[in-house]
Amino acid sequence: MKKASVILFLLLALTLCIIFALLSGSQRIPLSEILFSDKWDDIIFSIRLPRVVNAISVGGLLSLAGLLIQNLVKNPLADPYILGISGASASAQLAIIAAGVVLPFWLFVTIGFVAALLSLGLLLLLSSKRTLNTQNLLLSGVVIAFAYGAIISMILTLSPSASTKSMLFWLMGDLSYSSALIYPLVILVSGSIWVYAYNRELDLLARGEFFALKSGVNVQKINLIILLSTSVFTAVAVSMSGTIGFVGLVVPHLARLLVGNVHALLIPLSALIGAIVLLLADTLARTVVAPVQLPVGVFTAFFGVPVFIYLLRKRT
């Protein structure tokens, strides 16, 4: 019962954050005025709501991806970007920005997504012989991520200075490109339900791969499911908003602190906390020094670093 109330509380908090986010911005809207008139409908529905939906989806997806990847590689310091999937997406999208080509947002996102999945294919090819070995996977992923880092630096150095600022924004994570794309939200909801079906197996896998295997879990199958889910979640998130840091690393730990290693609760909790955190961070990013907008990644790092250091010190 206590645990059900945690979820209810978070749902309530999310609702409040959504209302807060819709009302704040360079143009502040009083709550009383939206209830009785439609003069703000334009700002709320065509500018702020898409951005709110994106912040929720991206925050939830990154946190779920982090929860899964930390379980897969049995390393609490892992985050969704560790396998280099995000680097691929960022490289492709930065190249587009550098070239000065203006694409419709959906096409820009799709290119990032496809680049991420191609990189996943490359990773699997490099790290696995017939079976998935998570240690090889982790090492190959880290190496690939380094290579993308080099590509990104090269693009930044060679690109005209006019586009450098928007490229840096993208690297820090940025939700200001948002236009009404509903599909990340659909993937977040259906992805959570899909992963939830394996919550017992995830509990056992956290205790160790060999442990899960001897206890009756089809480890190869579940690991592949985790890897594919976490990759798709990450690819969708980074192709929508660039590489927003710390959400995928810190939020799963917050959730574990609240309920322990119970994935039946960790899955909904991570998604909800991730959504709330990113929505709040993004609202701050566009209001603190309004009308200037800061990259949301600045705020997630700003709060993420102290929270993470606190958690780390508490652990040891």
Place this chain on the structure above:
Amino acid sequence: MIEIQGLSLKMDEQLLLSNFSLRIEKGQFWAILGKNGAGKTTLLHTLAGLQAYSQGSITIDRFELKSLEYLSRAQLVSLLPQVQESSLDCSVQQAVSYGRYAWHKNTTPNLEIITQALGDMELTSLAKKSIMALSGGELRKVELATILAQDSDVMLLDEPLNHLDLAFRYKLMQILKELSQKKAIIMVTHDIQYVQQYCSHIIMFCGESKVFSGKIKDVLTEKNLTKMLGTELPKSLLKNT
């Protein structure tokens, strides 16, 4: 219960077992003895269905081990590994409840068995504690309790006495002996005095894929022991019975 026929095991081109056959029944308590690297753990993991074997056949409860599904295998056979790999955090009670996975994949696990296993391993007062905060011996008890909770007909234990204090070693052997009345238990160990006192049968790895097996009184002899260790020991390890 377990029927091994013509089994050959290799590890990196080194032959550990060749054409080995053995029957193990419920009500028997087997010990596996041998020098380091002789193949004891490999045999145990093979019997647990976690290691591939090229030659021979193993059937458990008349089922071919290779063709068993993951869940039915875990219902039939449990394994206590020598060392537990790295793990993320969870509570003692949770860790023990994972032993019930094979029986309750989609339902809530049977609390009675879990409570009993915790009690048997003297973990009741630690049930809510994080496994990260335990000592080596306590952690070993958690792993043992997990195996007890799994409650399979065949129990494979790789050096179960490691890390345990002397008093608890006797208690554990007593519990295992009682359990072996209705199960088949096979344990790898180096402690000959416990083997003599509690086990009914023994498998001895004597090097170069030579293996002796049978009742303790027939197989655990001074002569075989010297052969197994490859050296005469200054004082006899065996108690006269």
